[in-house]
Amino acid sequence: MTSLRPCLPHRRPLRRLALPLALIAMASACAPGPGSVESASSAPDARTGPVEVGVLAFNDFHGNIAPPKTTTSWPDGKGGTVQIPAGGAAYLASALDALRKDFRYSATVSAGDLISASPLASSLFLDEPTIGVMNRIGLDFNAVGNHEFDRGRKELLRVQNGGCEKNTLREPCQLEQFAGAGFKYLSASTYTEDGKTLFPATGIKSFGEGARKVTLGFVGLTLKGTSELVSPGGVKGLTFGDEAEAINRAVPVLKAEGADAVLVLIHQGGAQSDTSDPNACTGFSGDIQPILDKLDPRVDAVISGHTHQAYVCHMPREGAAPLLLSSAGSYGRLVTRMTLEIDPATDRLVSIEARNLPVQSAAYTTSRGEVAQSDLAPRYAPRADVAAYVKRYQDAASAYSDRPVGHLAGLATRHWDDNQAEGGPGGAVDQLVADAQLAATRDAGAQIAFMNTGGVRADLDPGKDGVVTFGQIYTVQPFGNTAVTRTYTGAQILEVLERSVGDEQAGSMLVPSQGFTYAVDMAKPAGSRVTARFEGKPLDPATSYRVTVNSFIDQGGDGYATLEKGSDPTIGGLDLDALEAWLSAVPMRAVPASPRVTVKGR
Known part of the structure; x- marks a missing residue:
């Protein structure tokens, strides 16, 4: 079920969105207009109506702590597209900070491959700076992706738990004592020799108190084919099970723990046939489709990754509301801004919507010329603390990289x-x-x-x-x-x-x-x-x-x-x-x- 609020372009049904992105910045100050579904007099009371929760999501960051000097495609409003410089941890931090201001309550999540296949400034240090960045920007949960296993099980456990144990040819803790991830890895379909999951299958985040309390439940997992995508020695003893089975097993667990909405973070995805609009779902296909077809209807949204593609889809389901499916491309160039309205009186999800938004970074120059910023998307200043942290690692890597x-x-x-x-x-x-x-x-x-x-x-x-x-x-x-x-x-x-x-x-x-x-x-x-x-x-x-x-x-x-x-x-x-x-x-x-x-x- 989707609500209509003409003054809030990011909350309209996605297929009807055609407003300039700059209007998003004015959303919090916009009053309902004539003819809207909810007039000022009928808007939900903060004490009795639905509770609004934001979920900010991205995927396939791959250690791009510095701006990757690449672009994201964005509609130009004239039937074409413009290439916008995007990405970089300091810009991502500012974008998330700005988007969180739209919500009283929010969660920030990732659908895998935060680390590995990374540029030198992160990879040279075993991706410790990427984890440091994610701790600073307030990530709550990350689903394990296939690249999380590139350096093997023991090193991935160190990434979660911290410490300086040497599990690879590279030295850990070169610049600082590594404290580990302040967020939780989730791995509902990755099993160890004793049949238990390598990391927890699920995570819970609650908001508010008493009768107004609402709860989001998250299931996180990687694709079944992970063992074919990493060096076999690194995943010896691990089993990667069926994705839909793992999700469906987790849903009643989350419901029993009080989840009012269930969201899946999965490192598997698909692609559009026309990739020019990151908020479309044109000719969608991919390996995630058979998984979606088997999901428990109590799953409300699937935040996906792996294919490095961007899309927002409303997948039809027989006898249930459409399933929201999203992916935010790769390298932190986009963020999915998801809005959920939950009725705490009935523990029911009233509406859910999403939109991918670009994380515009500084202009840069290539051998083909300058890649300029665009007025079609918000411009973010790099967040100072994250920029300084990234620079420390860039400087340390420069002797190698330059x-x-x-x-x-x-x-x-x-x-x-x-x-x-x-x-x-x-x-x-x-x-x-x-x-x-x-x-x-x-x-x-x-x-x-x-x-x-x-x-x-x-x-x-x-x-x-x-x-x-x-x-x-x-x-x-x-x-x-x-x-x-x-x-x-x-x-x-x-x-x-x-x-x-x-x-x-x-x-x-x-x-x-x-x-x-x-x-x-x-x-x-x-x-x-x-x-x-x-x-x-x-x-x-x-x-x-x-x-x-x-x-x-x-x-x-x-x-x-x-x-x-x-x-x-x-x-x-x-x-x-x-x-x-x-x-x-x-x-x-x-x-x-x-x-x-x-x-x-x-």
């Missing part, structure tokens, strides 16, 4: 421009990484290298005179994988490539090194969609080839368990060292000019 490692002739993106071929996975930077790993493992006999698109985290945008810094390549490849070379037949290589485009697709597609190309025809049956060429000739199914991949997918990550069928493994050096060596080997490294993979019929 070191030049080579030169690149132009911008290498993660995705090809729209005017490129019919379409393929990855972009020029993916190909650079594959080429670098091939060069680094020639001594192991490598002839071909593949890079998984999910392992490339950012564009590579050189500075003046084409200079590329260590901080930039670290942002591209923050995982610390090693290169592994094995022998495969041509038939086995085709089997691996078919895995990425089959009916049960892998977590990311594979981008090859120079000299190897492949084509995918999605109109053909699964198992016969890929044709490949090596050094200008069709790949011979009977011939053996030496192939290099990173250790993550070699161990079965992203669903590539078939890679283990290769023989004669040789363990090489770090992927980051390979990329640095490739960039520094020539005065100016050229940017790959065209895709090596074509996909049609998708």
Whole structure:
């Protein structure tokens, strides 16, 4: 059920919203107008009417404590979009502070991947500064995401509980004694050897007192396929169960604890077919849909993540009110502002609405020119305490991040421009990484290298005179994988490539090194969609080839368990060292000019 208040644009039904975002700032001072559902005389009494609670949500922050120098797409009011600079912890803190002023009561939550796959200023310090930031901005709950497990179970437990125990190659507590997360991780579907959840399945937050008290219940969890998305050694002994079963098991528990509304924080999601409007739900699809179809009707909202996409959907349900589904993109560039009205007399949710709002940050300049601020979205000043805290870690990392490692002739993106071929996975930077790993493992006999698109985290945008810094390549490849070379037949290589485009697709597609190309025809049956060429000739199914991949997918990550069928493994050096060596080997490294993979019929 959705209420209408014309003077409050952020509380109208989302499909009818077309007002300038600047009006949101005036919402708290706006009086109901003529013809509104609730006139001034019929507005809820603060002592007897529904209690309003705000929920502020984001997802997939990935340690972007400094502004990530990227944008979010926002409607320009003329049928097009404008790119707004967005993100950064200090700006996120100010945005949350401003949005909280709309509510007497509020909760702040995240749907996973707060940490890991992070820029150097956070990752170099085991993401301790990201947790420090989240403590400062007042996060209440975070669902575990797949990347929370990148450094293994013991390190994740340290993130929650604090301390300086060394669980990785990097030293903990380099700048400060690490106190741990002041918020709660939730993991309803992650089970330890004794069948218990690794972290609590649920969390409760109450507001008000006596007869006016209302309570929100939260279920938090990651996707069932997490074990295929992280290095197996880091999650040994853990089981990732069915998402809907875990949620439905938690709902009656929360209701028994007095929850008036149940909200799910899940690290799984989907995407729109048209991503220009972060508050739309155009052509929505994704792996979260089968989960939603099985949910207990007492679930009121699902705050999702994982796909790095933005959307607000009202999913129809038979015999129940539509289910609100949201995602706020990634990197703290958007915040979902959710408004709930709860009748404390009946313990019933009266209405729920949501809207994604941009976290506009400072303008910045790239090799393509300036990315300017926009008047279409609020402008936030960075919150001073958070900015100072972030700067401390940035300064400490600068000795690493500012070191030049080579030169690149132009911008290498993660995705090809729209005017490129019919379409393929990855972009020029993916190909650079594959080429670098091939060069680094020639001594192991490598002839071909593949890079998984999910392992490339950012564009590579050189500075003046084409200079590329260590901080930039670290942002591209923050995982610390090693290169592994094995022998495969041509038939086995085709089997691996078919895995990425089959009916049960892998977590990311594979981008090859120079000299190897492949084509995918999605109109053909699964198992016969890929044709490949090596050094200008069709790949011979009977011939053996030496192939290099990173250790993550070699161990079965992203669903590539078939890679283990290769023989004669040789363990090489770090992927980051390979990329640095490739960039520094020539005065100016050229940017790959065209895709090596074509996909049609998708």
